Amino acid sequence: MADQIQSLQEQVLKARAERQTLNIVGGGTKSFMGRTPDNDAATLSLAEHTGVVEYHPVELVLTVRAGTTLSEIEAVLAEEGQCLHFEPPRLGENGEGATIGGTLACNLSGPARPWSGSVRDQVLGLRLLNGQGEHLRFGGQVMKNVAGYDVSRLQAGAMGTLGVMTEISLKVMPKPATTATLVQEMPLDSAIDYMNRRAGEPKPLTGACWFDGKVYLRLAGARSAVEATAEQWEGEVFEGGDALWQQIRDLQHEFFAGDDPFWRFSVKSSAIMPSLDGPWLVDWAGAQRWYRGQATLRDLEPLALEAGGQVSLFRGGDRTGEVMLSQPEALKAIQRRIKQSFDPDGLFNPGRLYSWL
Amino acid sequence: MTSESRSSKQQLADEFRSFIDPQFVISDEETLKPYECDGLAMYREMPMLVVLPETVEQVQRVMRICHEKGVPVVARGAGTGLCAGAMPHKEGVVLSLAKFNRILDIDPVARTARLQPGVRNLAISEEAAQYGLYYGPDPSSQIACTIGGNVAENSGGVHCLKYGLTVHNLLKVEVITVEGERVTVGSDGLDACGMDLLALLTGSEGLLGVVTEVTVKLLPTPEVARVIMAGFDSIEKAGDAVGAVISHGIIPGGLEMMDGHAIIAADDFCQAGYPRDAKALLLCEVDGTEEEVDEHIAEAEAVFRKLSATSIRTSTSEEERALLWKGRKSAFPAVGRISPDYYCMDGTIPRRHLARVLLEMEKMSDEFGLRVANVFHAGDGNLHPLILFDANVPGEFEKAEAFGSRILELCVEVGGCITGEHGVGVEKIRQMAVQFDDRELAQFHSVKVAFDPKGILNPGKGVPTLKFCQEYRSIEHKQHKHEQAGAEHG
Incomplete structure (x- = not known):
């Protein structure tokens, strides 16, 4: 258990002074996701920034440092008969490496997601180092909190482009009997x-x-x-x-083996299947559909839109181009300005989410 | 009003009337009057104009014109909000979405509903009922409040612990940006790519964009729901009972607490058969399949008995369930009957501090000479203290406000927050400086600028200016010091 906040803050400030871009890394188990990381970026590691800060089983609230692994969190919760009911994938060797920070940054949830909600849904609040090295607190440790903009949940899926999450408060639930x-x-x-x-x-x-x-x-x-x-x-x-x-x-099923590109369709649960030959694994009662095969984002996008949703290149394939659904100009402009507001010097994970961010 | 502003008002009204049905561009004092406040009627301001567009294209044109001229825009649903979030701007336009009241589509297989923003919250569940589905969040104003307003405030209700707030029940929204662009955020799938703009927009109190369409998730209506009413002779015991039920692995669909004042007021009002001598009352509703509910009700009853509940009654029919809830649901009007006015607060606290917070509130009640009754979403820690006052007594509302302000500061002090579901609006803008420091507020401002560089969307709400905060903190600080000195001398 260790609080590395001072060191993390110093690294951000130094990077800012030196105009050095940073790759934020927790357990390093999701390096295959997103676009190819910036080669010139230095690593900002949260692997040592770990530990449970507060846990109140009766309140169903857990606060942990962002580098804490899912396996460590689950061990702590299991003692109280509770769990992470959004079932985040325990990636990494023997399911050991994945951290809660990385899970939230990538917004990854498991098979129970349609019923239990996603990792984003369980976030109650967090602390974040922005691009000016300011350590900020948003949300809280209570179930309901509507004061200020929901900066905490905004981080879900942002892949670290808006700041360094250092501490996360989550809602946890009893394990089913x-x-x-x-x-x-x-x-x-x-x-x-x-x-x-x-x-x-x-x-x-x-x-x-x-x-x-x-x-x-x-x-x-x-x-x-x-x-x-x-x-x-x-x-x-x-x-x-x-x-x-x-x-x-945990993406350990035989379907996920091999080197073929993996595409994730997040679509309307009842949508008819896209006409695309190849192996499929359909989860979330139809709302998440995994496709394995050679294709291009440009070809798959219309199929996903027709099914009321989106598609992303989850693993493998060409990661130098875009891997997420393309955004309309008006939303691009807003997201660029949001990025600017958190990270004015563009330090964090440049180009990891979109080439233009 | 100067002659210059009068002519610009006339000019703007004429411009709107060129593309909106002239009767829906309101500029005369008498017809503007009903728009001067929302559900928090103590805060009032007359708008310059009210427009009620009927198409999304009209909304876009209104936004483009206001953006170009720098005219403030306050979007408005049913006006039931409780934080003056829809209070008009005196030099601005109220953009009412009241004409957008159609349920566009219900998909019973995918369990979704596509709605115009002016659809009433309850109307969604009423329409979905034929498919055995309903919409989860149920704010107490659900008969009147609209889904657009629910998105703006991230509204809750009594079922949040199990079914979440508005943010947990949305799939996508169509938003008109401040420049009048029409964009869709989210999708019909559960998770969208990239940073979560849908979450950011939810609860943003009309400061980031104007919602013109909402797609929500629908849930299967539980087979059965039963409620246990349990009385306790102390708040602490009732608080412990809440924790014990949850520790037992039971997540109730609703879990409400009322204090002694609220119990009596509610029972007088609707004869719900509440134990009038109890100091605290719990309503614990369990929903699910028949088997699950039977199992959990038996366990919860045992827990309450073990924690020496003074009375336990469990509903055995829908009628009885409705009666037991009736007291709680009419707690606000019930309290309205024992006092000329009341002021409803909305802080959230970690549940373990409940007894301490209620005790300190009692002390404040003596200090301010105002009564307070408490209803509490016990499952999720959301307190609704009702401060009783008489607006006809000069200075009494100000006293109620000061009392409320102290309650919210206490909530922050114990690790909670200043608003669980009502929003900040104008009402709680001062307490934002208690919950957040200047750097955090500056970050909020820069997020606002990312959407609305000119600051025309609902100005003066939600996030205080930094200068304002510094002044508020220094006044508070002085007062606090003064009080401390007073206490020492006393």
Whole structure:
């Protein structure tokens, strides 16, 4: 457990004085994401800035330093029967390296996301070093806080381009008492409809995915409710359920193996499948669809827009060009000015999110 | 009004009337009058003009004209807000979105609703009910308040602990920028690429853009909901009971607390059968499947019994559930009946400090000579102290304001915040300087500039100028020192 804030602040101020750009790195497990990092940038490491600052299980609130690993956080929560219910992917060797800061910067959440919310949804507040080396506090440690702009959640998906997150307060939840997974064979198109319809029922559903001709539904919650629903719904109880959801959550599932580019479609959950041949893994009851194959962002964008959503190049492929959905000029201008407002000298993760930011 | 400003007002009205139905460009005093305040009627200002456009193109043209001329624009939904966030600017235009009141589409399979901003919050759930769906956030003004206003204030309600605030239930918004550009933020998917502008816009109190369309998520209506009413002979015990239920792994759909004053006022008002001798009352609602609710109700009852609840009653029918909630839901009018006026505060605190905060509030109540009744979203720590006063007694509102201000400062002191769901607006702009330091406020200002370089969107709200803060802090500091000195001498 260590508070490195002084050192981090000094590094930012020095970089500012020397006009040295910085690559912000936590556990380094998500270096494959975003555009190719700036070669000339120096590393600003948060790996030592770790530890639980405050944890009040009864309040469901946890405050940790940004470099704390997910595995460390989960161990602390497990002692109180609680968990990170947005199921962030535990990337890195043996699932050890990923930090909470990186998870929020990349806005990564797991299979429970449609029901439990995303990492962004759980953020209550944070502390941030801006480009002038000022250590600022936004939000708080309470569930409801509408004072000032929501700078905390703005960081989700910004990939560190707006500042160095140093401390994050999160809502945590009790671990579900029981889980069960149901499986049945189904073609993908029918599965999309089926998963959406099941998600519209008031049952304890917390996972719905399709892979290789089978649809899997996860139930979690009070034992009586899980058992009763498993009886009512069709499908076999799948004994390997917990392992399967873990593999999908941590991107360790066989689907994610290999060097082919991975594309992430975040679309309307009920949208018909884009006409694109190749292997798919569909999660989030249809709202997140992973596609593996050679393609260009330019070709996939219209398909994602037609499905009511967006597409990004998640891993592999050409990362020197854009990897995120293109933005209209008016939003580009606003985002450039937001960047300017946090990081006037353009120190943090230049070009990592968009070539123009 | 000078002759110069009168002619510019006339000119602007004429210009708007060239593309908006002239009867929806309001410039006469009498018709402007209802727009002078929002739900916090103590704060009033007459606008220069009110416009009620009927198309998005008209909204865009209004924005372009105002931007070019540097005329302030205050967007307005139903005007039910409680922080004077929709109070007009005397040299500005009130942009009412009241004509945008259509539910554009409900998709029962994807569980989404596409709405114009003037759609009422409750109307969404009413329309979605035929599909077994509803919209989660339910602010107490839900009969009247609009979804556009909910986005602007990031509104909550009594179900936030389990179902979140507005920000957790949005998919995308269409926004008109200050320059009149029409942009969409978010998508029909759950997560959008890049920095989260949707979150930034939510709760921005009309300072960053004007919302012209909102897509929300809908939730399946729970099979069943039951509520436990439990009375306690002390606030501490009720507070402990809240913690114990949550520690037990139960997340109630709603978890409300009322203090002794609120219990009696509410019970007098609607005969809900509340235990009138209790010092604190909990309403703990559990929703879900039949099996889950039965299981959790039994566990929660056991927890309350163990923590020596003085009375426990659990609803066994929808009628009984409605009756038990009725007292809580009518707590504000109930308190309105025992006092000529009341002033509702909105601080949030970490729940563990509840007893301390209520005790200090009692002391302040004696000090200011004003009664205070407390209703509390206990699940999420959001306090709504109701300060009772009489506006006809000169100086009494100012006293209520000063009392309220002290309560909010106390909330910050124990690690909470000055507003949980009502917003800052004009009302709490002074306390912003208590929760944030100058560098943080400067960062807010520069975010504002990124959207609105000329500062024409809802000026004077939300974020105080730094000069203002310094003055406020130094006054507070002097007063505090003065009080301390007084206490020492006493």
